[in-house]
Amino acid sequence: MQTNLFGEPLQICSTSPMTGFYRDGTCRTSIEDGGSHSVCAVVTDEFLGYSKAMGNDLTTPIPQYGFTGLKDGDRWCLCAARWYEAYKAGYAPKIDPSATSSQATKIVDKEILLKYAI
Template sequence: MTDEFLQFSKAQGNDLISPNPLYDFAGLKAGDKWCLCAIRWYHAIAANVAPPVVLEATNQKALDIIPLEVLKAHQYTG
């Protein structure tokens, strides 16, 4: 996760930052790993705020939406 993506997601109505005790959700911060739906990530590409991708953890169906070259260009290297 990156701060830029988390703020983008919140502005889109998906607040991943704030804790939600009802769902035992502590909230996310920059550096956390979190599974994103491909379409939300693709929208973040257009806004230039897409977080890095762990390719080994990415479902092959993401390729129906996102070209492999785009995913590779945003590969997590940490």
């Protein structure tokens, strides 16, 4: 079982929209998840615009995959490296530390993540 940033059981990030590498609502990751979808972010319009400009459009629906597109305020499991990239550019969204996997700290310092805690 994966733990969150507090060393406790990982909490649900979102089931509406359904998120996570395994589409189970959690930001758990594994060797199969090359992107480490481990950061539970509360996305903002600014972040979504930045992500789209960087080639990762999270706003456009993709019905064949059941993806309705994200909007400001949605919670979503982001790749830790993508969150860190947004952080360095000044667009990092807030995170839910209870629903962010401790595995994210392999890519982003825990102290940085906690500065963005909701």
